[in-house]
Amino acid sequence: xxxxxxxxxxxxxxxxxxxxxxxxxxxxxxxxxxxxxxxxxxxxxxxxxxxxxxxxxxxxxxxxxxxxxxxxxxxxxxxxxxxxxxxxxxxxxxxxxxxxxxxxxxxxxxxxxxxxxxxxxxxxxxxxxxxxxxxxxxxxxxxxxxxxxxxxxxxxxxxxxxxxxxxxxxxxxxxxxxxxxxxxxxxxxxxxxxxxxxxxxxxxxxxxxxxxxxxxxxxxxxxxxxxxxxxxxxxxxxxxxxxxxxxxxx
Amino acid sequence: xxxxxxxxxxxxxxxxxxxxxxxxxxxxxxxxxxxxxxxxxxxxxxxxxxxxxxxxxxxxxxxx
Amino acid sequence: xxxxxxxxxxxxxxxxxxxxxxxxxxxxxxxxxxxxxxxxxxxxxxxxxxxxxxxxxxxxxxxxxxxxxxxxxxxxxxxxxxxxxxxxxxxx
Numbered sequence: 568x569x570x571x572x573x574x575x576x577x578x579x580x581x582x583x584x585x586x587x588x589x590x591x592x593x594x595x596x597x598x599x600x601x602x603x604x605x606x607x608x609x610x611x612x613x614x615x616x617x618x619x620x621x622x623x624x625x626x627x628x629x630x631x632x633x634x635x636x637x638x639x640x641x642x643x644x645x646x647x648x649x650x651x652x653x654x655x656x657x658x659x660x661x662x663x664x665x666x667x668x669x670x671x672x673x674x675x676x677x678x679x680x681x682x683x684x685x686x687x688x689x690x691x692x693x694x695x696x697x698x699x700x701x702x703x704x705x706x707x708x709x710x711x712x713x714x715x716x717x718x719x720x721x722x723x724x725x726x727x728x729x730x731x732x733x734x735x736x737x738x739x740x741x742x743x744x745x746x747x748x749x750x751x752x753x754x755x756x757x758x759x760x761x762x763x764x765x766x767x768x769x770x771x772x773x774x775x776x777x778x779x780x781x782x783x784x785x786x787x788x789x790x791x792x793x794x795x796x797x798x799x800x801x802x803x804x805x806x807x808x809x810x811x812x813x814x815x816x817x
Numbered sequence: 818x819x820x821x822x823x824x825x826x827x828x829x830x831x832x833x834x835x836x837x838x839x840x841x842x843x844x845x846x847x848x849x850x851x852x853x854x855x856x857x858x859x860x861x862x863x864x865x866x867x868x869x870x871x872x873x874x875x876x877x878x879x880x881x
Numbered sequence: 882x883x884x885x886x887x888x889x890x891x892x893x894x895x896x897x898x899x900x901x902x903x904x905x906x907x908x909x910x911x912x913x914x915x916x917x918x919x920x921x922x923x924x925x926x927x928x929x930x931x932x933x934x935x936x937x938x939x940x941x942x943x944x945x946x947x948x949x950x951x952x953x954x955x956x957x958x959x960x961x962x963x964x965x966x967x968x969x970x971x972x973x
Binding site for chain 3: 573574587594596598602603798808812
């Protein structure tokens with residue numbers, strides 16, 4: 568399959584979520600990419616917190632957990648796994664400390680979402696802390712996962728077999744994902760309420776998987792954008808193939 | 818106590834939308850389902866995080 | 882990635898690939914099976930619960946030629962695919 572021609576087509580596309588149709592993949596390769604997107608693409612996440620003051624209603628550890636889950640923007644090119652960036656938070660009540668209040672020492676690494684409430688502070692309560700974010704992979708800890716609910720389905724081809732018999736009952740035919748019609752049109756099933764009998768009323772249809780065509784659903788937590796995540800995931804597999812080759816040669 | 822930062826099941830960041838959800842669906846009188854649709858919280862695992870959450874900071878703060 | 886040859890003969894190779902999991906091993910196995918002179922390829926990752934070892938062990942049998950060469954060719958095939966796919970994703 569070395570002469571494989573890949574065809575990549577975005578069905579829906581946003582900064583943080585997309586549906587991508589990729590043709591020419593083997594199932595093993597598709598799953599490799601999926602797994603790599605979840606576990607092998609590194610992102611920054613707060614790992615160590617030093618509390619100067621915490622008079623809030625939450626324990627240090629609880630705040631530490633919440634801080635770790637805040638997604639941080641990650642320009643992967645500029646950093647290596649294990650690199651650290653320091654962030655600081657200093658908020659006094661009354662009021663709420665938001666993720667956007669975190670001040671980063673590195674402008675490239677900052678909270679991807681600014682409105683995540685970290686802790687509500689009452690009159691006289693105060694939180695002051697210093698936190699180290701570290702670049703690591705989802706394999707190490709789930710908070711480092713860049714991809715959220717990454718998965719794929721086969722592209723399904725719908726063929727009209729003929730008309731429904733005169734006295735046959737029209738039945739709903741529920742399908743989820745993306746279909747390819749006979750004239751090659753790519754249609755997400757949302758377009759007809761996931762029901763084939765809506766799109767082909769009175770027709771007898773058959774559905775089959777298209778070999779080698781996978782529709783990936785990719786969503787990120789904001790630390791990297793979708794294209795970056797896919798390309799990086801493919802990159803980690805490539806790195807390992809290269810590593811294998813050099814190790815064999817030795 | 819505070820809205821969880823991420824959905825327990827899928828890891829999507831739901832904390833981001835809490836303030837708006839609270840203002841519109843809890844304190845306001847909009848339909849929670851429509852607000853969630855509007856905010857782009859569309860998986861039911863993430864939706865239950867918002868719908869079933871109660872802020873308890875006010876309840877525990879006297880016992881500091 | 883550390884390789885440790887467990888067994889090697891003319892047409893068969895058993896090798897431990899330390900530090901890898903299904904992500905790469907399955908891709909590698911897939912690439913091996915697509916090669917013409919590979920008769921069989923499989924890998925086994927013993928789950929920790931079984932009390933066995935956890936590093937994947939790759940087994941390759943060839944119809945002709947050195948299985949190590951087949952492995953190297955498979956690595957080449959993967960690189961070729963990943964490069965093509967990265968380009969296709971960037972272009973889309």
